[in-house]
Amino acid sequence: MSFRERTQGATGNESYTVKVQALKDRLESQIPSSLRLEPSLVDNLPLDVTGIPASCGLLTSAELAITELDATAICAKIARGELTAVEAVTAFGKRAAIAHQVTACLTDFFLDEGIQQAKGLDEYYQREGKVIGPLHGLPISIKDHIPIKGRWGSGGFFSMVEQSVEDCDMTAILRSLGAVFYVKTNQPQTIMHLECQSCYGRTLNPYNLNLSPGGSSGGESALVAMKGSCMGVGTDGGGSIREPCANCGLYGIRPTSKTLPMGGGLWYQHGQDGIHPSIGPMCSSARDMRLFIEALHGARPSLIDPDLIPVQLSLPDLSQKKLRVGIMLHDGVVMPHPPMLRALEVARAKLQAAPNVEVVDYVPYQHDEGYSIIRALYYEDGGKTIHQMLAEGGEDILPLSEWIISPPYVKDHDAIGMWKLHDQRDSFRRAYSDYWNRQGVDVVLCAPYPGTAGRHDTAKYWAYTAIWNLVDYPGVVFPTGLKADPAVDVARDLGSPMSPADEYNRSLYDPEIFVGAPINLQVVARRFNDGMALAGQAVIEQIIKA
């Protein structure tokens, strides 16, 4: 299959096809010829393309070295005068152009603009002898539906594609803190697939092009995994930061909702209060998550968006305390695939042997019921708005869009029906909290998805992440360093499936298919305990990787 075929986007009527081609031509033309890969390479890509930036010869060794750094290191080097903002964005921008040519991860490329912005920051640094803010000069990649002034974005449909008139809250604050923008990244139709296929095309997983980078922040995960960015901004209403980070071996956190700014984002269900999504960082080190969150909190975003809760990140001191970790091998509904189970078992054994951790089994509390509640909450209009958005653009519905609004979960509600559904949600949250209290765990360690990155269009069981959206518990994913390996990850005999979803998930497994896919795990803490999720993750990672 050619790269063009692999990365085919959503289809539509004649008018759609013509207009979308113009969008694609625009994007294509934004990648300068000096950054083009050889066509022969693009049409004969290896399964794992993460080595291409280093081997293609388009980046200098200095640029390669810069793009191997994490955001904390980039900021520190710039603050010390060892690196300029122009150098940083140039290196990441060039690498992003390469990443796009092998994964189709971008929707907008504007390195020139980024360099101009960086020049201004370098001048400020020269003139004032100090940085403008904690993210001075840091190139940050931004998911398509998060507006940057003057740049392209959309709310998940071709009909919502626009050139944004203003920065949204997140990008305005990041800009004020010194961040530099240079790319927007792909997201799926509806922004509600754990997959990444839009009118622009389908994004591929750089570790294995046959697999999905995940979604909905899948352009980000592919880009950051390619090191075309060291800090991406994603959003998560059901797993859309954690699942793509997990698919691509990255670090990412879905913070407690309403603690980081989402105002001004493009979306087609504004005013929907059933489930509130979160926004957060997708990055290549654990410390970068803290860098991002602390920088944002420092800007006091609740003074800009009164919907936000004024919180500060409070990291507990775990040197004085035994961390109590509940390990959930499976959620009682769908058994994770062998690579994921292996990672969980390795983690359990190492944590059990660690003196500073107390390990208990975490038996899930009615995740099946929770998943059915959140699926109903996603589309309280029965999916009418999705159909309208598609119709307005002449865009065909993708299979995963059709699936996400499918019965029996999704129904068109009246006011009383919505109250009942929200009341069910609240009762579930309450019962879950009581249950969590009884377990007395600090964090739960579990899979972020019932498998590694999956084949395209197969991600239909979100509950390993979505259950935590329902109860609004922060969740951190991190790479275990393990990868799917056909030699060890053979299918296990697990008896009868636990559920139809389990049967489906089992049918997807084939050890050969997932070769090389990174294996991530997820650390979850109680609502508002984002600091515990981060601190707990750090302890657990250290033990697992020791």
Place this chain on the structure above:
Amino acid sequence: MSFRERTQGATGNESYTVKVQALKDRLESQIPSSLRLEPSLVDNLPLDVTGIPASCGLLTSAELAITELDATAICAKIARGELTAVEAVTAFGKRAAIAHQVTACLTDFFLDEGIQQAKGLDEYYQREGKVIGPLHGLPISIKDHIPIKGRWGSGGFFSMVEQSVEDCDMTAILRSLGAVFYVKTNQPQTIMHLECQSCYGRTLNPYNLNLSPGGSSGGESALVAMKGSCMGVGTDGGGSIREPCANCGLYGIRPTSKTLPMGGGLWYQHGQDGIHPSIGPMCSSARDMRLFIEALHGARPSLIDPDLIPVQLSLPDLSQKKLRVGIMLHDGVVMPHPPMLRALEVARAKLQAAPNVEVVDYVPYQHDEGYSIIRALYYEDGGKTIHQMLAEGGEDILPLSEWIISPPYVKDHDAIGMWKLHDQRDSFRRAYSDYWNRQGVDVVLCAPYPGTAGRHDTAKYWAYTAIWNLVDYPGVVFPTGLKADPAVDVARDLGSPMSPADEYNRSLYDPEIFVGAPINLQVVARRFNDGMALAGQAVIEQIIKA
């Protein structure tokens, strides 16, 4: 008019009438004969009945002295062993029985049970030599829809009257902190009038029986004003703590929503997310508001109710800072009555002369629009549930119930309609926050209602409180010490009315009618700045009363 006629409750069909009579008989029989006022007194009450507890001869001078104390003093005396819990609840219980006979403020009276509970606390104190919690022995009165195990309560309709099987979160926590329960208090049909007429009857304002004690927590305000309680618990979704406190010369705060526990309350729109009400104290001193809030926060209620935001009350140090007070004489829609304008003008003059305060004019931001948004949010089902609740009990709709669900504000919404409405709400909040930022005020000082306590069934303009519910800003009301006085509060010539609501409000004014009504003011701070609202109120009160 006889007391029975004055306090007539909601009517209904034959079955309703029979069953409601049984409820009233139960309540009547709960007041022991030893605490009965002379029938001749009850049928010839003065306009101001606040002196009756002292003059009726049913309370000992020790009991009278106890009931003159505020909650902080009661707790301190009990903690020092100078007062027993039994003495405290006996004194307040006896005075509550008297209060009920002159204002019809109760729905349940169970002093025996309170004395039993108090005995247990006294034994604990004797045995352990310490208090069980910060509210040890404090008698607390509870609004009807807030369940106490085994006691009567309702969700605003006869059809929802029940004997509660369990404490709700608030009463369970208060009980664990040492509070003693002995009465439940009246609330209006729907719990959504600034008035207090239910199936049990109509509550009267003890300062002027021709006036309303306000609502919906009007049983509380009448009772606390009579000193039949020093600490009441009310709820506020549009003014229901602040307006009754203002009507009866009390202190009260509507905290930022979701900061104090409301779980398990009786209500007929559970799951409604358009507007979240608050719960808070209604009391006779400023310090008692802090006592209540700090005691509750100390119990970490967010571990019980995961819907709560874990906050602590943070009181700013205003000794080092000039408090910037925006004074809003009127909201641009309805002009307050002369007594209220007088209090605002007195306050302004004194604050302008104070060295530690900077006074600016606060011009309201589109309160008219805000009021129309919140009125729509109250009943997103067009009032269908109200009609259903009434029908189930055979209860007739009261005029203010009919009014609150009246067009053009209230409509039956589908999912998309509700999202649009919530989006309007969010846009308004955002615009309001921007506007507030531009004014740079710490607090706004304004009327809590466009007049003092009004005549019964006339409270149709809630925006002086409801606007702050819409933007979720905490608001504190406090007595200025001033009272409506026909000699000075003559009608002013204000030219043409600002609006139909202004015309209506103006038509209600007659200096003679409002004689003796206390005049309260309201101090409002930004969302989550409850500590600033309380600290600002303390500074302002000190200056006004100097």
